[in-house]
């Protein structure tokens with residue numbers, strides 16, 4: 001694992017071209033090669049300031065523009081991941097990859113809902129900006145997605161998803177040459193192999209892969225809520241299904257009454273088995289890409305859209321953790337060619353809205369002033385506020401070590417303030433003290449002022465969100481079976 005120190009040649013990124021994209025590609029490659037200290041990169045006369053990346057001989061393979069692989073492992077709760085300290089061996093492959101990657105210890109989604117979070121991932125915008133936080137709202141045409149940006153710049157784009165929340169009706173398919181839905185990782189694997197085989201090899205590519213195999217299964221009678229395939233179902237507990245005989249998954253989703261400690265352990269063992277299954281499949285794919293030399297020239301980003309509640313607050317298993325940290329904190333790692341920055345850990349809070357600006361920065365695109373996030377190749381501002389929003393229900397603001405929860409509408413005054421350093425599980429909100437300038441008042445006021453001024457500056461699309469139209473009866477039934485669209 002050669003290089004683990006910060007890149008020495010960031011000056012390459014300081015000089016931007018006036019157009020959307022600096023051309024030719026070779027200039028972009030040298031900038032990235034310099035950032036990565038990538039040994040096989042060659043010389044390029046278009047480099048800003050007349051600097052060259054290295055003296056080594058040009059290498060035809062390395063001269064290609066970087067490709068991008070972005071993986072979203074749906075419902076992967078951060079504290080059930082090995083490289084974040086989980087005691088079970090759920091992620092042996094990802095743990096190894098993390099040693100070779102830049103890892104973010106405090107990454108937050110924009111809300112614990114697949115639809116909302118993925119739209120932030122793909123647009124680089126917070127939910128109140130992209131507006132796709134209702135099941136009938138689609139993305140405004142004026143907001144470009146990551147796939148559209150890359151496609152317009154000459155990338156071949158492929159997307160593979162396993163959820164109706166990532167369907168074409170919301171705008172997720174925009175900008176893709178191939179956008180297909182699978183059900184389960186084995187089918188995803190076939191789609192990926194076929195598309196990778198048939199893609200034009202003279203173009204850089206962007207590939208988005210979404211896996212749902214950790215997510216709960218349909219909440220049907222006789223089901224076990226989480227249903228990883230054999231042998232992953234028994235990896236962490238023998239015959240967990242026996243413990244769950246008679247379980248009503250739909251009831252357990254909504255409330256924890258009647259769930260025994262043994263049943264809870266069985267559910268968590270199955271959930272963890274799903275993580276290990278996904279870790280295994282991702283490991284098989286990444287190993288193949290590695291052997292094929294694909295990762296010599298590809299940026300690999302792995303994250304999740306939200307965590308999972310696992311009945312942590314005695315309110316049942318549904319909701320994916322809502323606005324609490326078991327829902328909002330997600331794994332995030334970036335693997336660079338040559339394992340550059342391998343083993344570096346970033347403690348500063350970051351957001352899924354940062355991923356798009358990171359890709360733009362890495363490819364030396366012109367920054368987009370409409371985006372509220374920051375490139376993860378840089379240190380963001382120290383006092384930054386991280387937002388999570390379900391605008392009609394709850395907003396969360398995090399400025400380390402404080403986290404403020406504000407309900408929407410008439411309950412907006414019912415703030416809850418937590419000190420994450422002293423109370424990482426958010427069990428003891430600071431109390432409101434009406435006498436004097438209490439910490440609660442002072443901190444919530446200061447944070448509230450920062451939030452208001454920052455949010456007033458956020459870009460808002462001029463046009464309203466198009467109507468995505470009603471869900472088909474089939475889609476509605478399938479989403480209801482997964483626990484969505486209910487009262488909770």
Ligand SMILES: [Zn+2]
Pocket residue numbers: 074075113114115305306
């Ligand atoms: Zn999800």
